[in-house]
Amino acid sequence: MSDRELLPTATGRRTAAAVGELLRPRRLLAFSAFGVLTAATGVGLLTAPLLGHIVDLVDEGSTDFTVPVVLLVVVALARGAGNAWGLALVSRLGESMLASLRERFIERALSQPLERVELAGSGDLTSRVTNDVAVIAKSVREALPELGRSALTIVLTLGGLALLDWRFLLAALLAAPIQLYTVRWYVRRAIPLYAHQRVRDGAQQQQLLDTVGGARTVRAFRLTDEHVERVRGRSQTVVDVTMRAVRLMTRFFSRLNLAEFVGLSAILVAGFVLVGNGTATIGTATAAALYFHSLFNPINAALALVDDAQSAAASLARLVGVADLPTEREPEQAGVPVDASVKAAAVSHAYVTGHDVLRDVDLDIAPEERVALVGASGAGKTTLAKLIAGIHRPTSGSLALGGVALDDLGHAGTRRTVALISQEVHVFAGTLAEDLRLAKPDATDEELRAALAKVGALPWVDALPDGLSTMVGEGAHRLTVTQSQQLALVRLVLADPPIAILDEATAEAGSAGAKVLEKAAAKALEGRTGLVVAHRLTQAAAADRIVVLDAGKVVETGTHDDLVAANGRYAALWAAWSDQRTR
Amino acid sequence: MLPTGRSILRDAVSGQRRLLARAAFLGSVHQGGEALVPVIVGLVIDQAVSTGSVGALLRWIVVLAVVFGALSMSYRFAARAAERASEQAAHGLRMRLAQRVLDPRGGAEAGRLPGALVNIATGDAKRVGVVNTVLPFAVAGFVGLLVSAVSLLRISVPLGLLVLLGTPPLLWLTHLVGKPLERRSSVEQERAAHASGVAADLVSGLRVLKGIGAEAAAVARYRRTSQDSLAATLRAARAHAGHDGAILALTGIFIAVVALVGAHLAANGSITVGELVAAVGLAQFLLGPFQIFAWVNGQLAQGRASAERVASVLAAPPAVTSGSGAPSGNCPGRLSLRGVTHGSLDSLDLDVEPGELLGVVAPDPAAASHLLDCLGREADPAAGTVELDGVAYTELDPHELRGAVLVAAHDADLFDGSLLDNVVTAGRDVDRALTASAADEVARTLPEGVHTLVAERGRSLSGGQRQRVALARALAADPPVLVVHDPTTAVDAVTEARIAGELREIRQGRTTVLVTTSPALLAVTDRVVVLDGGAVGAQGTHAELVHANPGYRSAVLS
Secondary structure: OOOOOOOOOOOHHHHHHHHHHHHHHHHHHHHHHHHHHHHHHHHHOOHHHHHHHHHHHHHHOOOOOHHHHHHHHHHHHHHHHHHHHHHHHHHHHHHHHHHHHHHHHHHHHHHOOHHHHHHHOHHHHHHHHHHHHHHHHHHHHHHHHHHHHHHHHHHHHHHHHHHHOHHHHHHHHOOHHHHHHHHHHHHHHHHHHHHHHHHHHHHHHHHHHHHHHOHHHHHHOOOHHHHHHHHHHHHHHHHHHHHHHHHHHHHHHHHHHHHHHHHHHHHHHHHHHHHHOOOOOHHHHHHHHHHHHHHHHHHHHHHHOHHHHHHHHHHHHHHHHHHOOOOOOOOOOOOOOOOOOEEEEEEEEEEEOOEEEEEEEEEEEOOOOEEEEEOOOOOOHHHHHHHHOOOOOOOEEEEEEOOEEHHHHHHHHHHHHEEEEOOOOOOOOEEHHHHHHOOOOOOOHHHHHHHHHHOOOHHHHHHOOOHHHOEEOOOOEOOOHHHHHHHHHHHHHHHOOOEEEEOOOOHHHHHHHHHHHHHHHHHHOOOOEEEEEOOOHHHHHOOOEEEEEEOOEEEEEEOHHHHHHHOOHHHHHHHHHHOOOOO | OOOOHHHHHHHHHHOOHHHHHHHHHHHHHHHHHHHHHHHHHHHHHHHHHOOOOHHHHHHHHHHHHHHHHHHHHHHHHHHHHHHHHHHHHHHHHHHHHHHHHHOOOOOOOOOOOHHHHHHHHHHHHHHHHHHHHHHHHHHHHHHHHHHHHHHHHHHOHHHHHHHHHHHHHHHHHHHHHHHHHHHHHHHHHHHHHHHHHHHHHHHHOHHHHHHOOOHHHHHHHHHHHHHHHHHHHHHHHHHHHHHHHHHHHHHHHHHHHHHHHHHHHHHOOOOOHHHHHHHHHHHHHHHHHHHHHHHHHHHHHHHHHHHHHHHHHHOOOOOOOOOOEOOOOOOOOOEEEEEEEEOOEEEEEEEEOOOOEEEEEOOOHHHHHHHHHHHOOOOOOOEEEEEEOOEEHHHEOHHHHHHHEEEEOOOOOOOOEEHHHHHHOOOOOHHHHHHHOOHHHHHHHOOOHHHOEEOHHHOOOOHHHHHHHHHHHHHHHOOOEEEEEOOOOOOOHHHHHHHHHHHHHHOOOOEEEEEOOOHHHHOOOOEEEEEEOOEEEEEEOHHHHHHHOHHHHHHHHO
8 A cells, every 4th residue: 555644653762752751740650660679679689698698507517597597588578579569560650651642642543634544544543553552551561560570680680699799790791792692683583573473463364354254255156165275375374474483482592591501601610710719608609500590581581572672662653653643723713603504616626636526516505405416426426525524625616614614613613513424334332322422422311312212213222132221332232234324313413513414325224224214314414404415316306405416517406306307317317216117 | 073172172182293292202301401400500519619620510511501402402392393283283273164164054154243253263273272382381391390309309308398299389379369369350451451442443433433523522431441441450460460479479488498498408417508509499490390280271271162162163053954966057047936934034935037137125124135045045944945947955065056046145245355356256257247237437446447456355445336346246257047135225326227227238148136125226127026024925017016006116216
């Protein structure tokens, strides 16, 4: 999709600054989380020297181990409690930052002009709000505490080694170059590979949805073998890519094993030398070896999280990019519509320069008039509807609602004045009442029921298992397409704008559903100026006036009877419907 | 024999037994190696550091190198074998599921949403496969346990027994501490996941929100959900942190006890200092295998539950029985239904003559879809027979039957690929079909014409565009009998009129049934049959019915 203009992604610097902004109001929390975890980790590090001390006591021939053993128990308790507290604080910090970010993201995303979102493809926004948020949430939940704890353990352990004798630290650091090299080697390969793996997983998922969702069509057209092969291809690719990732990961750990061996041997040799020349006791050498052995897991854990951290940073940049988008500008002095009229004068529009979709369209709609738009696909009906609804701005010409130009009305004013019910059917997940209250947040149950009754939806809503409280939408009670579209009309009644535009009934509603919806639409439009993109001519016939569009131009306009009498395009269409001719 | 959860799991494991055996062997070498590391550290302390013998130091460093090399390589190849076994088993299950769902006799989709079936083919198949990853680790963990037990007992029987007998109660204790926390945490986590669902939902309904100016209400609603979810997540995180802390504290205390006992044994000379070091290291190491067992247990439980779900799809009864016959090569295309009772159809008698273009008007949408089910053999009627050219449907193989009778459903799905790929599917005269269905106009408005990719099962096209491409596909297949259901509900009136004329032209001489209430389509049919109460009510030409039948008029013209 080369012609897609994706939504912005923040730069690395801006992403870091955004994290800083989120962190600033939570400074205190951040410091205490860090402090508690450091203290807990530090306490935990006393285990090895205490064990070393016991070894020394044995070496000296002592038999009283009460003090070090009691201390070991105290250390264990303090370490456990401190870790629990510290981890809880870290989670609170990360999670509340994530919550702030995702809220700002949604706020900005929903306030973007639809034109901008459509330019990027709706998938861009959806994938950010699902995949990217999930990646970050996973990092915050799993990687962040793990990484924090491991990093602290590593730093403090190395400090501990230095305290025992600086030469132990030197020995341990012999492993570091191998580890650094290994991580660089790994990250360079892992990031593209895992990205590739995600793409392949998505492709497999898509293929299965295609095949399983379309099983009936596959059977009807006898495409079974082809589809089984398609699934096999996608699934085999996933297996292959996964195995490549596994091979990479196992090689990564092998190299880390080498680092472990080098570090451990170096420490043992250092202990040998230091004990030999009398600068260290056997207990110290033991403690050093135990220290290093206990570093194996934290080091491996921290290094393995590097690619998680990288992908979380990439996702974060994509969230910040959207959260930083400016909101729509409102005019300083918003105009107030005087009535519910619509006036389009010499409106032309082109999505691509040179390809006019609408040419010099003039259209006046009186308050409470009902106008039907008729025309072939591509005649410009939907474009005209979107222009009047303020979704797109016309390339040339002027549009006014209630005597106020769209620009002077501002976005908020436009939304209050005109509603567009498109062919897109969406039932919002949650209870039915919550769905409807999106249109009017303070509506009482009675108001909801009245609106439902108006479009004839109340009978089936009352028949739902929990009435208005029934959970609907994705993963809950599934409404039919007709019911979903009826809900869109109920929302229109609740939002109660003076002007409403209805664009094409859905394909899925079927002809029986179409009739139900036509009746519902007529009720919902009562008392409003209505512009209806008519699919069924019966809908046009019922309108006050019909406008026939062809190739972006208005070619006929008048009442149903006028146009039938005029014997033009509309008359020919109508004849095909009601006609006595059989051919 | 019908597959059960148990048999699915057994097949998944036994199908990969070579890989599993390799993984288990190598994994055991790895665990054994890991157990030996602290032992060798103890030996270095005893035989080199405390004696000052360079020879001993070098000898043991070499041994350490060998052990590291062995444990590293064995882990590498064990993990690969186990993962491959897991992936291959999952792949096998996915293929079996795809084949079952697409079986000509149908029935696997009954009562399941496509999303749920896809989840079974991906998530559940994967979880069954994962059993193959964990089994070798279970074996290896057991070997690791054995090695450290032997080492410990060789150092000192009382100390060994203390560690070996102390570890299980310790783990049981942590399990006891953790269980209520974990349970709470999973409930909270589910609630936390809700926020991301709501966000995605709002974004996918963006056009609807914008259309009615509900953005502010939606943002407010999301903010509430997000805050609720944050509170739930934090409760879960606290529970989790508490669990982690408890485990740390308990293991620390355990190590202290081992150190105490070991120190006394070392003090009275029963063990050396190095052996004390090794014992403490082994006590730490031992927690590993036991944790592996707990993890394996959890994965196995998940694998069993997933295997049940996979089995329930594979064992789903077919929707129709299969005959063995095939329709004759040059099939004239006569359909006759006798006393068909199915859903809202009630003793329906209907004949479609060869070459006829028949319109069927079903004011009750359920009757239309039940008729389509019977004609396309998605279901066998409870009573009555359907015959093609005098041969009962039940005597025919459903796959063969569909070669002669194509039922193009109203909500026909398009597939991934170009517009042309979709139409070419079974097609002969593709250009003619594209023109007849006005899909050529669709292609002209798309960036790359007929080669434009159709994404998201056709959702990248508008409803009307999708319908026209689906109709083109059905026309291109050019079957002896074509049944089409409401093919133009989302197509504008101008184009619909054009399609109606073309449809009659292209299906000339072949049997066609149009199930619709569109007057533009009905006007071109030879004969129209109105279904009333599940049986044939009025019939005649469209014009006759429009004039003479007020019920018909209101059904198709209002």
